[in-house]
Amino acid sequence: MSSMWTLHDIGDRADLRPAYVDAVNAVVVDTWGRADFSREERELFGRDQRYQQRARLVALDDDGSPLGHAGLELPRADNTRVAYVEVGTVPAARGRGIGSALYDELVARSRRAGRTVLMASTDHPSEPQGAGTLAPPTGAGRVSTAAPGVRFALRRGFRLEQVERHSVLDVPLEVADAAGRTARAQAEAGDDYRVHTWSGATPAQWLDQMAVLHTRMSTDVPTAGLDWTEERWDAERVQDRDDEHARRGVGYLTAVVEHVPSATLVGYTSILTVPHTPLYVHQDDTLVLREHRGRRLGMLLKLANLARLADEHPEARRVGTWNAQENSPMLAINVELGFRPAGGSGEWQLTLT
Numbered sequence: 001m002s003s004m005w006t007l008h009d010i011g012d013r014a015d016l017r018p019a020y021v022d023a024v025n026a027v028v029v030d031t032w033g034r035a036d037f038s039r040e041e042r043e044l045f046g047r048d049q050r051y052q053q054r055a056r057l058v059a060l061d062d063d064g065s066p067l068g069h070a071g072l073e074l075p076r077a078d079n080t081r082v083a084y085v086e087v088g089t090v091p092a093a094r095g096r097g098i099g100s101a102l103y104d105e106l107v108a109r110s111r112r113a114g115r116t117v118l119m120a121s122t123d124h125p126s127e128p129q130g131a132g133t134l135a136p137p138t139g140a141g142r143v144s145t146a147a148p149g150v151r152f153a154l155r156r157g158f159r160l161e162q163v164e165r166h167s168v169l170d171v172p173l174e175v176a177d178a179a180g181r182t183a184r185a186q187a188e189a190g191d192d193y194r195v196h197t198w199s200g201a202t203p204a205q206w207l208d209q210m211a212v213l214h215t216r217m218s219t220d221v222p223t224a225g226l227d228w229t230e231e232r233w234d235a236e237r238v239q240d241r242d243d244e245h246a247r248r249g250v251g252y253l254t255a256v257v258e259h260v261p262s263a264t265l266v267g268y269t270s271i272l273t274v275p276h277t278p279l280y281v282h283q284d285d286t287l288v289l290r291e292h293r294g295r296r297l298g299m300l301l302k303l304a305n306l307a308r309l310a311d312e313h314p315e316a317r318r319v320g321t322w323n324a325q326e327n328s329p330m331l332a333i334n335v336e337l338g339f340r341p342a343g344g345s346g347e348w349q350l351t352l353t
């Protein structure tokens with residue numbers, strides 16, 4: 001590999017997109033040892049710019065091969081102090097200053113946009129314990145200080161605020177067993193609660209109520225010391241997000257639970273399919289409003305959506321999900337469903353001064 005390299009803003013340069021995607025996937029496969037989190041071009045570049053302003057950079061060798069990637073997300077509708085930064089260098093090109101140069105460019109752009117809080121994630125293929133590990137102030141979960149991303153973040157002044165667990169469930173579930181669990185959860189929930197499911201765009205009748213649930217989701221999940229405030233969702237934003245999924249080639253399965261006496265939705269869960277493989281799907285948000293917790297609604301929702309997944313995507317074999325290590329109620333449901341620990345992430349924060 002030669003020593004000259006250059007940074008490029010992807011902007012409207014569609015010709016640079018494949019190199020960016022290759023850099024992202026090289027880092028993903030190196031970190032995880034598997035390709036479940038690989039991305040396709042449309043999935044990365046079909047993202048919405050209305051609620052998040054996004055910039056992407058790629059570092060290229062002088063022969064045009066990709067060496068590193070960086071992404072910046074600036075929320076526009078809420079949380080306008082925050083900038084999310086993401087930096088990755090392909091393994092063979094590390095230790096040459098590429099990650100630092102990409103990162104410095106993201107910091108400069110964040111400052112120019114008036115952002116004062118940087119957030120970043122590091123990915124980890126296992127949950128380490130003991131010497132050579134670091135725990136966040138929540139005390140839940142640890143990351144290895146030997147991981148290059150952890151070293152990189154610490155040296156730049158980031159603080160580890162939260163650790164998430166990644167868990168994987170083998171699917172499809174055994175049909176009779178899942179039916180039995182569903183019947184028991186429904187019996188505990190009682191007749192006041194009814195589950196509905198759909199795939200793709202949100203039905204018009206639920207748009208406003210889904211906006212309320214998304215707003216609550218943004219702060220009802222544990223956020224540790226992360227400087228995150230409520231997102232503002234309305235029906236239009238829910239529709240925009242549905243359009244975004246379609247553009248990105250991402251399938252979206254939703255289960256909601258209605259409190260029948262008040263005709264309101266009090267919880268939801270969603271599964272995303274990804275364009276690069278039919279084998280792996282992502283268990284996304286799950287929320288049951290506080291005042292309706294403790295009635296097995298979380299379990300009922302997840303089982304309903306997994307049943308829909310088995311019907312619509314029988315080829316799916318693994319469901320992956322992410323949860324804060326301190327989110328014991330959600331982790332308990334996942335463990336009961338059969339999810340097994342499969343690594344995690346560190347969530348980092350830096351205040352720009």
Ligand SMILES: CC(C)(COP(=O)(O)OP(=O)(O)OC[C@H]1O[C@@H](n2cnc3c(N)ncnc32)[C@H](O)[C@@H]1OP(=O)(O)O)[C@@H](O)C(=O)NCCC(=O)NCCS
Binds near residue numbers: 027068
């Ligand atoms: C973290 C990561 C982006 C660093 O990429 P990189 O290109 O190796 O970064 P750099 O070369 O700029 O810096 C890495 C180390 O090499 C050293 N370095 C910088 N320039 C160098 C040079 N010209 N020659 C040799 N070493 C150099 C730096 O001192 C740095 O050490 P430090 O982090 O302990 O300060 C890379 O390891 C990676 O992709 N990890 C997985 C993704 C990830 O975790 N990203 C999130 C980061 S918050």
